[in-house]
Amino acid sequence: MGEQSKGDLAVPANAAVEARGLVRRYGEGETAVEALRGVDLDVRSGELVAVMGPSGSGKSTLMHLLAGLDKPTAGTVQIAGTEITNLDDSKLTRLRREHIGFVFQFFNLLPMLDAEENVILPLSIAGEKPDKAWLDSLLGQMGLTDRRRHRPSELSGGQQQRVAIARSLVTRPTILFADEPTGNLDSKTSGEILELMRASVDAYGQTTVMVTHEARAAAIADRILFLEDGSIVKELRGASQQDVLAVMNSLGT
C-alpha cells in the first residue's frame, strides 16, 4: 500500500514529516466509513503544527497514521525521509525510539515509577544513559526540579503532563505528536502547558504536531490545519485565538 508514489516525490530537505494521499477506511463494503479521504501534509523541521477539527473529523486518525500507530488504507507517510507505512513491527519500534515522541491526553505515566524515572524511561528502554546536563535542563524547563522523586499519584494533573512532555523531549525526537495535551486539564493549567509546548519549540526547535479541538491550544501553533469529514479544508498561519474561532464557526462547529 502506498508504495507506488515513493520514488516520485522530492522530499524537501527540511521536512520532518511528509504525507501524501492518506486514506483511512474502517470496515468493508456497505458499512465502510472513510475517516480520511486523501490528505497531503508536510511538517517542516522546527515547526509547530496544530490539527483542528470537530470530533469525528479524522484528526486523531491522521495523527495515528503520521505516527505509525495505524496503517493507511492508501497513501504514504515519511518520517525523517523513511517511508513508514510498510515497516514491520521491529523497524517501527526502532523508528519510535529514534524519531518519535508522544504526549497523550491522559498523560500515560507509569504509576510505579517516579517523575525522573518516567522521564528517562524512553532512554532506559533503548538501553541508553541520560545526559545529566540535558536531563537537568529539561526538568528545570518543565519546573519539575523539586518533583523528581514524586510518583505520578503525588503529582497534580498539570505536573503529570509536564513529566509527560519532558519524557517526550528527552530523546530529542525528530517529531513530537501531542494528542489533545490539554484535554484533561483545567483552563489555568492548560495555559501553562501550552506555554511549555511553545517554549520547547522555540528553545529546542522541536518539531511538533498537536491534535486539539480547543481554539486556544491551536493558537500557539505556527500553522493550523482544519479538518472536516476527513479532508483538510482550511489552513491558517500565525492565527490568533479569534481567527481560529472565526474559522471554526464558519465551518459550522
Place this chain on the structure above:
Amino acid sequence: MIRVALRGMLRRKLRTVLTAIAIVLGVALITGTYVLTDSIKGAFGGIFTQVYRGTDATVTGKSAFSLSNNGTTTAPPFGQSLLPKIRNLPDVADAVGGVGGNAHLILDGKVVHFGGAPNLGFSVDPKRPALNSLALVEGNWPGTNQIVIDQATGNKKDLKVGQTIGVQANGPTLQMRISGFVHFGGASSLGGATLSGFNLPTAQRLFQRIGKLDQIRAKAKPGVTPAKLADEIRTILPPHTQVRTGQAQAKSDAKDTESFLNFLQDFLLAFGGIALFVGSFVIANSLSITITQRTRELATLRTLGASRRQVRRSIVIEGFAIGTLASILGIAVGLGLGVGLFKLFDLVGFTLPNNGLVLHQRTVIVALVVGILVTVIASLRPAFRATRVPPIAAAREGSELPPGRFAKYRPIGSALLTALGFALVIYGLFAHGLGTKGVLLSMGVGTLLIFIGVSLLAARFARPLAWVLGAPASRFGGAAGALARDNARRNPQRTASTASALMIGLALVTLVAVIAAGITKSFRGAVNDLWVSGYAITAQNNFDPIPIAAGNAAARTPGVQAIANVRGGDAEILNGVHQATAVGPGGAQIFNMTWLDGGNSTVFTRLGAHGAFTDKSFAKSHNLTIGSPLTLTAPTGKSIDVKVIGIFDPPTGGSPFGVVTISDKAWDKIYDTPQNLFSFVRMKGGETDADRAALERQLKAFPNAKVQTKKEFIDNQISGLNAILNVLFVLLALSVIVSLFGIVNTLILTVFERTRELGMLRAIGMTRRQVRRMIRAESVITALMGGVIGIALGLVLGGLLAARIDFIVFALPWKQVIFFAIAAVVVGVVAAIFPARRAAKLNVLEALQYE
C-alpha cells in the same frame, strides 16, 4: 524495563501475593515431602546403624529364592549349633545369636500399640555389651520368662518393674514379669514402635524357634577387617545361610524401609506436582487478566520505543520474580508442612520414627527450580498475549486485544489436545508390555493433556454452561443473581480458565472416589460370592498373620461346624515367585467357589499330601489342566510335588487364595513357623451373640486375634482402603485450595476492573447486600462450572480405569459426587467472601470517577 516489571509487581501486592500462594502451596508440599522422607530415612538409618554398631559380620538364614515384599514370609531360621562354631573361629572376638520378630505386648487383654507402628521383640545378651544395642535404664536384664520393655512404652502405659505382662508372638500368649526398662542406644525416636527384650531361651520359645537362630552377629578381633571376617565365616556356613558385613546387613535391613520411603516420596511428590500444575493455571489466568487491565500501560511502553521482545520479557521477569519469592516462601512453609505430615500420618495411625527434620541441599534446589520453572512457563502465554497489545491502545479508550495468529486454530487445537490426551490414557491402560513406568508415564502425560485441552475447550462451553448453572441464581437471586449470571458469561475465557483450576482437583478426587467405590464394590461382591456366612478371625490390624494355635483353639469352640484356616506366603512355582496359600478340608463347607473343568467342593477334602488347586488365570498362563504336576518350593528350600486337582474362577474382587493352594498339612511340612492369614468359621446357628462369645472366650490367649462377622470382616478389610482414601483426599484438597485462591484472585481483579460499573449500580440503587450477593453468585457459578466439568471428567477417567483393571468394577460413588458438588459451591462461597466485601465497600462517588 526490569525495573518497570518488578516495581509493577510490588505495586500490585495483593494480586502478587494471591498469585504466589498457588506456587507456595505446591512448593511447600514438595519441600515437605522431601523433609518428611529424608527425616524418616535419617531416623531409620540411625536405627539400623545403631543395631549393627560393633557388629562386623552377620549370619542370617537365606531364603531359597528372593522374597516378595509383602512381609508375610521371612527368611528361614537356622540351627543354633552354628554359634559355637563361629565363636571358635580364629578371627572372631565374640559372637551373639538372636531371634526376633513381631511381639505384641498384652495388657488387660488388649494389645499395646501406638498407631500402626510395629511391635518388635528380640533376644538380648547383656553379657556381650559390645553387641547389644539396648541400654538398661531401670531394673535388671531379663531372666527366663522375664521381659525388658522400652522406657517410652513403659511411661506411656505406666508400667512398673515386677509387674506381669502378656506377650504374644508366634504362639499363644505367655505371661512374663517385667524385669526392667531399656533405652534403644541411638538418639532416634522409634516412632510408635514398642520394643521388648528377652533372654535367648525365652525368645526362642516365644518365636517358636527352639534350637534355632534368626541371626548371628560377630565381632572381629582387632586388625581384622569385616570383609576378611565374613570370608572366614563363609567357609563354615551350612546351606540356606549367608554372611554379610555389619554394614551390608544394616543396608539390607534398611532396604525394605527405604523402598517403601521412596515410594512414599514419589507418591507425595506427585501431589505436589498436581498442586503446582493447578497453580500454573492460576498464575497464567491472573497474569492474563492483569495484562488486559494494563493494556494502556503496555501500549505506552510500546510508544516509548519498547519492542515486543521487551514487553514479553517484562512479563516473564515478573513471573520469574513471583516464582522465586513464592518458592522461597514455599520452602519455609514446607518445613512446617514436614512437621504437619508427621502429625497427619500419626493421626491416621501410622506413627513414624522421627529424629529431627532433615533439610538437604537437594530439597532446596529441586523446590526452587520446580517452583520457578512452573511459574515462568505459566507466564509464557500471558507474555505472548502482552506482545499483541498495539501501541495505538495508548491513545485510545478501551481498545481490545487483536486475536493472535493462531486464534482460529484454537478450538480444533484444544479438541485435538484433549483427544490426544485420551488416546494416551487409553494407550497406557490397554496397550501390552509397557511396564509400570510406561503405563504411569503415558497415563500421567495423557491426563495432563486432557486437563489442558478441556480447560481450553471450556471457554467455548462457558457461556451455555454458566447460563444453565446460573439459572437458580437468576431465578432466586433477583437482579443481583441475574447480573451475576450475565457477568459469568461475559468473559467466557476468563470464567473457563478460573473454573479449570478447580476442575483439575475435582476430577482427581472424583477419580479416586470412583476407583475406591469400584474396589469396595468388587471386594464386597467377592466376599459375598465366596463365603456364605459365619465368623472370620484376623489380626487386630486386619493384615498381620496370626499363630496357627489361634485357629486351632477356635476349632475347639463348641458349636463349630467347620473351620478353614488360610495360610499364605511366597513360594517358587514354575520358576517364578508367587503368593501361595494353604487351606484345610474345612474349606469345603465354608467356601462357595466356582470350579472349572468339573471340579467341586470335594477338592478341599481331596487336597491331602499332594493335591493343589489353582486359579483360572494362572492355570491359563501356565497351560495347567487337571492332573498337571507342579513343584512348590518354600523359602526354607524344602519343596513338595503336587498335582492340580481343581481350577477355580475367582470373582472380580479376588479371593483369599493365592495362585496355587495346597493342604495346610502339606504346607506345614515345608514352611517354617507357618501362620494363618485368616480363619473362617462356620457355627451352628449362623451368627449369634452366643457363638461369638464362645469364640472370643476360646481365643482369650490370643488378644491379637479378632472375631468378626461377615459384615464386620468386609468393613475391616475396607478400612485400610478408607484410611488411604482419606490421605488422598487430604492431599488433593491442597490443589482444590490452590484453585480457591485462583477464584479469589480472578474475582478481585474483576471487581477492580468493574469499579466504575459497580459505582453506577450502587448509584442507581443497588444495596451493598445485593453487590455482595452478585459477586458471590458469580463465584459460585464459576466454581460449579469447574465442579461439573471436573466431576464428569473424573467419572470418565475412573470408568476407563475400572474397565481396564481386573479386580475393579465400575461403581458410581454418588454420595461422594454429591458431596464434591456441594464442596464446589462452598469453594465458590468462600472464595467470594473477600472480593465481595471489597466490592461492597467501594465508595460510590470515587468509583464513578475512577479512570
